[in-house]
Amino acid sequence: MCPASVSATKAATFCPTQRETHTMPPILRLLQAGVAPVAGATQQTELAARESLAGHRKGIKSFLPFVGPAVIASVGYMDPGNFATNIQAGSATGYMLLWVVVLASLIAMLFQAMSAKLGIVTGRNLPELCGDEFSKPVVFGMWIASEVAAMATDVAEFLGGALGVSLLFHVSLISGMIVTGIVTFAILTLAKAGFRPLELVIGALVATIGLSYMCELVVAPLNWHAALLGSVVPQLHGRTAVTLAIGIIGATIMPHTLYLHSGLTQNRTPARNDNERRRLLRFSNREVLIALGLAAIVNMAMVMMSASVFARSGIADIGGAYHTLDLLLGAGAATVFLISLMASGMSSSVVGTMAGQMIMQGFVHFRVPVWLRRLVTIAPSFVIALHFNVINAMVISQVVLSFVLPLPMIALVVLSSRRSVMGGFTANKVTVYTAIAMTVLIVALNLVLIGQVVG
Structure with a gap:
């Protein structure tokens, strides 16, 4: 169809037929x-x-x-923070918390689809819309909380990738951090060539993580009956289980990916009319379902492998997991584990930096060079590596994310409900009420954790 601004006479001259369009060079068709x-x-x-x-x-x-935006967002659901919390969950509680992974994944699908829809319909991302629609004090508070979440995210992502490099190549953790920093910055530079090269690299790293854990499930002696029971029957026994459940939710539903997804869809294939928007939304929802469904399977595989292998050995951290896998399942299983950890850390660190840039630009309209943003967000990781327990810091970072998570969730519910923002694509009542219920659930779990800490 020719643009509306072209007159009928000009259209007859310049607008090709469908057959002619197919024979055009790609650049002319664009x-x-x-x-x-x-x-x-x-x-x-x-x-x-x-x-x-x-x-x-x-x-x-x-x-x-x-295919691309949801694949990139899914990285946040398989980052080293997931490794840390899932290993601890399986080691401490067996298969009991698998239902939390399932629930968190379903919540993630709903909110990632809402975020993608926001970008497709409005052509703007979530931070930008928050900056326009909410008061300045609210926007400033959301920005500060989001920056804290971005740093907490990068602690787990960056340290996880560095730990994988350190263990696999037998170098110091600091050396692993330097290598991880260089690789992630190199991947970020791919964005200069357009969105597709970056999507393909991230997609390859996601596939590496998924295939690695499928291999682990093949060699690990699983209790499938207990796994099925743990996936469908909600159970929370003891303070440790509650803390780990909240950690799983914080590690699975990432605040920065809710912000980022709207930005990944806003200008990727701009819709020219409502019919194209509807088609784009259908494609987007399918991708969210597939990408996050696969991420859910990977997370469940992490817990199941940990429950099978580490519950008997008392291992509850990534370093111990590697050595125990080497001892019980062989060097091949241990190596595959570290390869998946490196792929997870490097890919999620890239996505975290992208989200941090978008958050700053959207909320406060301020842009910094990518290399400077990268240095600022990884600085806390070097401090932690030199002075604190790395694994504990990774788990705590996921709990921090759970406390920040309600902010973008509430923003998505509010903005998706406003006709002034979404026009004819306003979220229906079922979607809104379900999203509100999920947000209330996460806030309630956070309050339970606070109560336990205070008590």
């Missing part, structure tokens, strides 16, 4: 669609997305061009 040309794989993906929206691609081919 210009015809009103899309600015970008480099390489990103250009091809944008072209394929436009063809899908126009109905020229069918089946899986119509879906693939839109």
Whole structure:
């Protein structure tokens, strides 16, 4: 379809037929669609997305061009913080907390879909909309809390990747941190070539994590009956179980990914009308379901492997997990574990930096160079590595995230309910009430944890 600004006479001259469009060079088809040309794989993906929206691609081919945002967001659901909390959960409580992983994953799917929808419908990201719609004191408070969450996130992500490098290559933790910092910065530079190269690299790292844990499940002696029971029957016995449950929720539903997802969709394939928005939302919801469904399986696999292998040995940390895997299941299982930990740490650290940039720009309209942002967020990790217990710091960081999490959740509920923001795409009552219930549940769990600490 030609742009509305083209007159009927000009349209007859310049607008090609459907057959002619298919024979156009890619760059001309992008210009015809009103899309600015970008480099390489990103250009091809944008072209394929436009063809899908126009109905020229069918089946899986119509879906693939839109795969990317939820895959990047899913990294936050498989970061080293998940490794730390899931290993402790399986070691301390066996299969009992698998239902928490399932519940957290379902909550994550709902809110990530809401975040993606916000970006697709409005063309703006969550921090930007918060800055416009809420009062200045509220915005400032949300920004400070989000920055604290970003640093807490990076503690687990950066230290986890560095720990994997340190154990696998038998170097010091500081050396591992330097290597991890260099690799993550190199991955971040891929964004200069457009969104697709970065998505492909992150996707490859996510696949590495997933395949690694599928391999672990093959060699670990699992109790499938206990695993099934733990997945569907809610249980919380003792203070440790409550703390670990909150840690799992904080590690699974990441505040920064709720902010980031809206930004990943806002300009990726801009919708030109409501019909295209509806098609984009359908593709987005499918991707969220698949990407976060796979992330849920990986998290469950972590808890199950830990319950199977570490409960008998009393191991409850990543370093001990590696040595115990080497002893009980062999060097192959231990190596695969470290490879997945490195992939997790490096990919999630990249995503954390991206989210931090978006949070700062959206809330306070301030931009800093990526390298400076990277240095600021990893600085606490070096302090912790030199003076504190790394594993305990990783678990505590996930509990901190759980306390910050209600802020973006509440913001998403409020903004998704406003017709002035969403127009005809305002969230329905079922979605709103479900989101409110999930937010209240997380706040209640946080209050329980506070009560335990005070008591």
